[in-house]
Amino acid sequence: MGNDFYDLRMSQKFDWQSEDEDRWDDLMPSEVEQLKSSGKKRWLLAFFVVLFFLSGAVVAFRQIKDYTSDAEKIAENDVLSSNNLVQAAANDADGELLATVLSGRDPDWTRTQLSLVNGGLFYEREPFGLNWQPQASPIEVNVTVSPDFRGAEVTARHEYSLVDEEPSQFITLDHSVVYRRSEDRWLMSPPFGEYWGELITVNGRFLSLTFPSRDEAIGRRLAADLEGLLSAACSTIEGLECNSATHLFVKLDTDPQSMIDVAEVDARFRVTQDLLLPTPTLVGIPTDEGAYRAIYRGYAEKVLSTFLGQVAGWHCCDHLLFYQALLDMQLAKLGLSPWPLDESHYQQLLDGESELSTYLWASEASASELLAWPDAWQAYVLVEYIVAEWAEVPPIEMQRRLSSFSYFPEWLQSVSREGVEMSFAEGWRQFLEHRVNETQYMASHTR
Known part of the structure; x- marks a missing residue:
């Protein structure tokens, strides 16, 4: 109750008013309305000023965006023009044409690119079992220009067929080429270090x-x-x-x-x-x-x-054709290399149209000469015969012993069971006849 009395006395003694209330009370009604109106005007003015600057910023942003977009399209078209020349140079194996759009910043890299084009290797991937299809490539081309418009990367999708696949099977690979802007055009250039990581x-x-x-x-x-x-x-x-x-x-x-x-x-x-x-x-x-x-x-x-x-432990290139045949025999079993013989090869030897040559064992010829020899396939037939009928050691051991003998009969005797020198020639024709019949049967049942 004491508190209630204190509150009552205080409310009676004091009349609480702020200075603002006193000032408003001293003003005439018309003056009050003028002040309120001027306050609204100031707020409206501030609003329109902000709106003006925001509108200007939006317009400027759109103009910059449009300018950047236009500049990017121009750059992309210029990059594609250079890339089309690179594509034409690759198609025609034309190093002179490539040189017109090739950077000289790294001489070794430049020489390598010219060698790839002149050698038909710019897009060709035969070492990986693929044949490039230039008439169908590129399927798709994408250009990415750097923010500073000084660099670009072109990614093009190319079609390939698989070597030795019947019927033909096709795949696609994406190829990337880097370009740098020079004074008057975009040049194919070596990537910088950060490109590879x-x-x-x-x-x-x-x-x-x-x-x-x-x-x-x-x-x-x-x-x-x-x-x-x-x-x-x-x-x-x-x-x-x-x-x-x-x-x-x-x-x-x-x-x-x-x-x-x-x-x-x-x-x-x-x-x-x-x-x-x-x-x-x-x-x-x-x-x-x-x-x-x-x-x-x-x-x-x-x-x-x-x-x-x-x-x-084989030393290249001792008796290379025999080594190649033994190697491909093992790769073929793992599905990594086709066996290159068919009925026609056995039939040629059976008909006497081809004779086994001592050149098969020759070590005087270079590796490239031996591998390019048209009758190199004969080594496959001979190795197949030895492995099937005479060898008492596996192909990997036959490979190992190739470096130990200078003459074919010595190597043959080292890898075969006893008596091979007496019966080798006698079983040769029988083996060829068997392989002709076998390949004919397999061909007729896989069509």
């Missing part, structure tokens, strides 16, 4: 694979699949002894020179512990699962060929 290495039991981070996704998949391939080879290929020292180091290289090296005729026979192959961006990025399997097969053939040569 850091190197990544994946270590396995039988394989260590190094690749640039740009190709990390496909690089990691290749590492796993190639490791699985070598593991399967060690467990399924008769006579292949894999131990703790059996390890292959493979680098997927960003240097375009690797595209030339891998295309050399004797590239698959270079036995080394450090194998250098072009990285997938140089070969072409697969666009789907079928394309990946095709690219993988190309890498797998090279990796396993080097691995088998390393284990066999």
